[in-house]
Structures are given as C-alpha cells and as structure tokens.
Amino acid sequence: MVIDFSNRENRFITLDDISEEYVLDIRNKSKNDLYYPTYHIAPPHGLLNDPNGLVYHEGIHHIFYQWFPLGPVHGLKHWYHLSTKDFIHYTDHGVALKPDTLYDQHGCFSGGALSQEDYLVIYYTGNVKDEEGKFVQVQCIAQCDSHGVIHKKGPIIYPDFNLTTYNFRDPVPYRKDDEIYLFVGAENVDHEGTILLYKQELEDVSLVRPLQLDVSNFGYMWECPSYFELEGRGILLFAPQGATSEDPNEFNNVFSVVYLIGDHLNFDTGDFKHQRYVEMDKGFDFYAPQVYQDEQGRQIMYGWLGNSKSAYPTDRNMWAHMLTIPRELSIKGRYLLQSPLAELKDLRHSSRRLQSKSEIHRRGFEIEGTLQETFRFSIVNAEGDAIEFYSDREMYTLDRSNMTELYATEYGTVRQAHRHYDMVQSIRIFVDASSIEIFVDEGMTVFTSRFFLTGEWTIETEGITGFIHDLSPIQVKEVTE
Numbered sequence: 001m002v003i004d005f006s007n008r009e010n011r012f013i014t015l016d017d018i019s020e021e022y023v024l025d026i027r028n029k030s031k032n033d034l035y036y037p038t039y040h041i042a043p044p045h046g047l048l049n050d051p052n053g054l055v056y057h058e059g060i061h062h063i064f065y066q067w068f069p070l071g072p073v074h075g076l077k078h079w080y081h082l083s084t085k086d087f088i089h090y091t092d093h094g095v096a097l098k099p100d101t102l103y104d105q106h107g108c109f110s111g112g113a114l115s116q117e118d119y120l121v122i123y124y125t126g127n128v129k130d131e132e133g134k135f136v137q138v139q140c141i142a143q144c145d146s147h148g149v150i151h152k153k154g155p156i157i158y159p160d161f162n163l164t165t166y167n168f169r170d171p172v173p174y175r176k177d178d179e180i181y182l183f184v185g186a187e188n189v190d191h192e193g194t195i196l197l198y199k200q201e202l203e204d205v206s207l208v209r210p211l212q213l214d215v216s217n218f219g220y221m222w223e224c225p226s227y228f229e230l231e232g233r234g235i236l237l238f239a240p241q242g243a244t245s246e247d248p249n250e251f252n253n254v255f256s257v258v259y260l261i262g263d264h265l266n267f268d269t270g271d272f273k274h275q276r277y278v279e280m281d282k283g284f285d286f287y288a289p290q291v292y293q294d295e296q297g298r299q300i301m302y303g304w305l306g307n308s309k310s311a312y313p314t315d316r317n318m319w320a321h322m323l324t325i326p327r328e329l330s331i332k333g334r335y336l337l338q339s340p341l342a343e344l345k346d347l348r349h350s351s352r353r354l355q356s357k358s359e360i361h362r363r364g365f366e367i368e369g370t371l372q373e374t375f376r377f378s379i380v381n382a383e384g385d386a387i388e389f390y391s392d393r394e395m396y397t398l399d400r401s402n403m404t405e406l407y408a409t410e411y412g413t414v415r416q417a418h419r420h421y422d423m424v425q426s427i428r429i430f431v432d433a434s435s436i437e438i439f440v441d442e443g444m445t446v447f448t449s450r451f452f453l454t455g456e457w458t459i460e461t462e463g464i465t466g467f468i469h470d471l472s473p474i475q476v477k478e479v480t481e
Contacts, residue, residue, distance in 0.1 A: 003071060011068070011075030012106065014099075018070060026071070030319035035434035035452060038364040038473040039347055040305070041065070041082060041090075042322040047072050050170075050224065050288035051302040051323055052079055053096075053113035053122055056295060060085055062120065062144075063302065064096055065323060066110060072320035074308065077107035079124065081148065082476070087326055087343040092478040093148045096122075103128060103138055103155050110224065112172035112290065113144075114180065120144040123182060125169040126155060139171040139184060139205075148479070156205045157184065157198060163210075164188055164196070167221045172290065173200075174227050176267055181208070183225040185238065193222035193240050197270045209270035211236075213260065215277065219243035223255075224288040227265060230299050231331045234264045236272060237280065237289055249416050250279050254307040255287055259336055275334045282417035283398060283438070283447035284408070291329065299329040300341065305435055305448060310408035313452045314434070324448060325430055325437060335420075337443035340428060347471040354466045360457040362470050367429040367459075369466020371440070373422055376462045379431065381455035389429075389438055389447070393422040396440065398447045405452035420444050427464065432471075 001022050003010050015023075026045040030036060042048060046069040053064035063082045068075040079097035084090045097108040104126030111124030122142040130136050139157035142150050159168045167187035174181050182198040182205065197208040219240035226237040237259045245251050262274025280289065281303070289303035306312070306321030314320055326341040344366075352358075354369055360379075367377070376390040385404040390397055401413035420441040430437040438447040459468070 005071050005073045005075070011073060013070060014076060015069055015095075023069070026318035029317040033314055033317040033319065034454070035314050036319070037322050037432040037435060038362075039471050040322040040325065040432050040435060041302075041474075043067055043069075043080070043319055045319050046070055047074065047320040048080075048323070049074070049304050049306065049308070049321060050110040051290045051304060052110050052124070053120070054290045054292040054300070054302060055113040055115055055120060056292060057115040057120055058118075059295070061087070061294065061300075062113065063323075064113070064122075066108075067095075069095075071318055072312070072315040077109055077127070079108055086346070087341060088346050088474060090474055090476045092476050094479065096144070096148075096150050097124060097142065097152075099127070101126070101152060103140060106135060109137065110170045110288065111139075112226075114173045114175060118146055121173070122150065123171040123173055125171065134166050136166065137169045139169075139182070156200070156203070157182070160207075162189070164194070165191070170224050172224075172226055179267070181267055183211075183227055185221070185223045185225050187221040191220050192217075193219045193238075193242075195222055195225045195236075195238060197267070199267075208267065211265075212269070212271045214274065218277075224257075224290070226289065226291045228291050228293065228299055229264060230329065233331055234262050234272065234274075235329075235331075235336065236260045236262075236265070236274070237291065239287060249282070249418065252412055252415060253284060253286075254309040254411060257281060257287060257289060257303075261331065261334055261336070278335060280336070281446050281448050282396070282415055283436075283449035284400070284411070284415060285435075285450045286324070286448040289324075301327045301329055301338070303448065305450065307408075310411070312407055312450065313405040322435060330443075332442065332444065335444045338439060338446050339443045340430065340437075340439065344430075347474070348469040349472045351467050351469045354459070354461060354464060354468055356461055358459040358461075358468055360459060360468075363431070363433045363457070364471040364473065365431055366469040366471055367427065367431075367464075367466060368469060369427050369464045371425050371427050372463035373424070375464050376460075377429070377464060378460040379451075379453060380458050380460055381453050383455065385453050385455075387436065387451045387453065391419055394419055396445060396447070398438070398449060400449065400451050403452050404454045407452070415447065415449075417445050417447070427466075
C-alpha cells in the first residue's frame, strides 16, 4: 500500500486504519536510510516536528515531540514520548497523545508540561475542523501518571475571536512563586503576532493580558513561546512567522526563532522590558525550541532540526526531521550562549587529532578545536561534493551549495552571520549522518542545518587545530508490557 499524501484528506488517516505490514515497511525504510541519525532523537518512521512537554520529573528527563506516523508530511499529529536519566540511554514509551476525542480529533498540537507531585501535567493544543473547514484550536490539559499513561482532562482555554484569529496554539506553562501561568502563541485580530498570558488557579484559567513587548510590525503569528528566568534576567523565546529585517543575514529561513533578554516579566500586567531581539540560530534548519529546568538548575533546550515547508531527501524513505542535541543555555551581556550538554561527552567512543585531511570512520562525530582568525572546515566525498564552513574574520559562512542532494534551494544554499570574535577561539561541531550543529563565539553564534552527502567522507581543514571524537549511538529501549 502506498498512501497518496498529495490528497490532503489522506493526511487524516489514523494509525488504526493502517495494517501492521505497512507500519513495519516504513519503519524498516526509515531505520535503514543512509541519512538516519545515530545519536539524535528521530522518529521511528513518519514526521517529527516540535519538541513538546520538556520536563524534569523525579530524576528523569521527559521528552515528547509532535509526530505524524504514516509518512514524511504534516498530517494527523500525535505526541511521542521518550525519557532519559543521562542523555545516552533512553526509554521509548511510544505514543503519548492520540487525536481521539471530540476536542483534538484533527491533531494534538504543541504544548508543554509541569512536574506536579507524582505525575506530570501536560498542556497541548487540540485541533478540530469546524463546519467551514477551518481548524479551531483549543488549549487542553492532561495528566501523565507514574506508568506513563496519559489521562486527558479536556479543554481549559477556548479561543476568543475578539482577540485572535484561528491561529491560537502552543500553550507552555511556567511556575512563578507557586502560581502557574500559561503562554499561548497567537495571531491577533489585526493580523499581528502576539503571546497571551493566562493564569491557572485549580481548574479555572483566566486571561491576564497579551504580553506587552517593545516590538512592532514583527510578523503575523508568534508560535512556540517559551519563557524562563536565568541569572537575574527574564528570557522569552518565540517564532515570529512573517518577520522581516533590513539585515540581509536575518530571517532567511522558512520561519525563524528569536529571543528577548530583559527584566523579569511582570506577571500581573504582562509587561516585559527587554533588549532588542536576537535571532537564535543562523543555519537552515532550526525551529520551535523549548526550554526546561533540571535539578541542577540548568536551562536545557531542544529544537526541531527541520522546517515545515521543504521536501527533504529522506522523504523517499518515509521519515523526516529530528531534534537537535540538548543544549544548556547561559547569558553573556545581551546574548544567550548555547552549549552542548555536558553529558554528550559520554558518547565519545574514540578520539584522534584533527589533520589537514582526516578520514571519517563513522558518520556520527564531534569536532572540538581552536580557530585561527581565518579558517575553513569542509566535509567532502570522493566525487568532490561538500559542505563548508569558513570565516574571513568578519563573517561566518555555511555553504551547502555543493551537496550531493540539493533541496529547498528556493530558500538559498548559503547562510552567513556576523562574527563576534575575530581572534583565536574555540569551536565545536556535531555531525550525525545528515545534520550539522556548529557552536562558535562561545555559543553566541550557532548554525543548525541538514546536509546530504553520499559515499565516504573526508574532513579538510585550514586554520583549525583540535580533535575528532567518534560518537557512539544513543541507546533506546522500548517499554514492554
């Protein structure tokens, strides 16, 4: 059986309507793909997008993500659930939320989670098609018990069309002084992006106010809000769909993500005094990040390593996208610093010095090195196909115009960013089969991208000294009855 997803009605076929043989076939195609990652979280088959419900609870990190199981397209969304104690060994809990009620029958969209006594409280957007064919989005609540079983409780916030259009989604909770607040992304009635702040008291949820921010004419819809406090500052992340800039190196992706650093948010009034926005990632494939705090007080972030508009070479093998590596966030001045989570060093299998030409033993590796004022880093195959990252002191450039398999060229094949430090500095690069994550300027500047090179690889470098660390795969164990 081959499902024709160009017929958009087929994107609402449920898992229950599909044979086990079909699921096994697309699972095998996905896992046997040359481009399937080894140490990133990726779907068993079908499409992964936003990280959801990130939370630390009773010694365990819980990671959910949006998932359409039947193919590499955006269809009937579920939540999938993994957990880990060390970011090396994972438990696969399988499907967490299914679109199986009247209020979420056309998809369980993004949201967040809170640790509450001996269970998790989950917030998500239920998607329902109305009589006019429009999707009405309601904010819903559920509980995840100690066995990983989800108990849906129903809608808690309905859309107010005097405030917003049908674009009203992605509830993310935040606990402040034992009070629970919700941030919900939206498009207001003037077709401008906004974030609505709600307060939850037991079963009652009331609107505080739309957040009062010092930005205007900044896109038509603000998705995936995520607020946290760190080092005495308040930080707000969101995705301003439709935002533009006079800087030619900003907002070149399908959609981009920004952050605002300022004073603590005033939860009584919704006022947030902040500095100018900063674009969070300068690569091609980064969206919908979410942040949570663990027992060490670390602010940990995952993002979606993909985008919603491009066809990828992996589509032919019935899977699409992955999550970024987990990153710890810190602050320096007006910038967030992103650092690969320390636990990832435990993935290192073997290490060797970086040469001007270095053979690659496995497709999952890390580069840890020191940059000169000018440098060049390339991954090249025997045919001369390559992806390159380099700098002329003033700018960084990531060039994937010479990949074996080009895609999404309508959005360009080169990304650039202004360089914060033109002197000797460190670099870390994580490569995993078809993804690259580059951390420079102490993590002020990050490039996250997919790339597609066939054959055997060689690394070629100029102006970089350091090491190649071959990385072992993460270990994922499925829950058995």
